[in-house]
């Protein structure tokens with residue numbers, strides 16, 4: 001098995017500061033949280049931004065500020081969100097890609113997202129994949145349902161994505177694929193040999209699916225974007241306790257952690 005890469009999804013778009021007081025909000029707070037998860041063992045940070053009112057924002061300047069702090073203070077791999085929040089326009093969502101971060105998320109299909117729709121029509125997905133190529137950004141393909149793997153493979157045929165692909169299976173979104181072991185195994189059968197993959201899951205599913213990902217030789221994403229609780233009814237006091245718990249589980253299971261330099265090699269970010 002490869003060494004384990006941990007991604008920390010620090011803030012997300014949907015969690016509200018009223019849900020948890022531990023959400024980092026300003027670029028400075030997000031960068032401070034990035035430094036803490038780096039020290040705890042994360043190799044990648046998945047970034048969303050918030051405006052001064054705490055609402056989700058894809059503003060380029062906010063991303064630029066946070067990324068400049070993170071780069072100055074850590075060696076972390078920065079992965080910006082192109083998902084933003086439900087309802088944002090393609091133009092809004094693409095802004096942080098123009099900063100040429102090392103990675104960006106790329107959702108390859110639409111999905112019901114609770115009572116809303118996270119809309120990713122094919123022409124938009126193609127445009128996002130082209131932008132990633134133009135700005136030399138490695139996409140992480142966000143898979144909420146199995147058709148999104150199929151679409152990613154068709155984008156390889158179209159020349160818009162290049163193998164080896166990196167997938168993130170986001171399980172347990174209400175409207176998307178449920179967070180079950182069977183579903184994860186089914187998805188793993190669909191991806192090309194040589195791909196890397198990580199697993200994220202929402203709420204109480206986060207810990208068991210992350211643990212399964214560690215056991216299966218995949219990689220894991222944790223963080224407040226996906227789950228704000230440490231245990232039932234007990235808030236996680238920031239992203240660090242969630243990262244530290246995975247570091248401990250990996251150690252107990254005999255799976256060594258990838259350094260950030262090793263993660264860059266695993267993801268093909270350096271040659």
Ligand code: KMH
Pocket residue numbers: 012013014081082083084085086105106107113118142
């Ligand atoms: N906020 C979700 C609608 C991504 O970052 O690319 C989309 C999302 C995925 O968070």
Ligand code: ZN
Pocket residue numbers: 009012013046048081083084105225
């Ligand atoms: Zn996200």
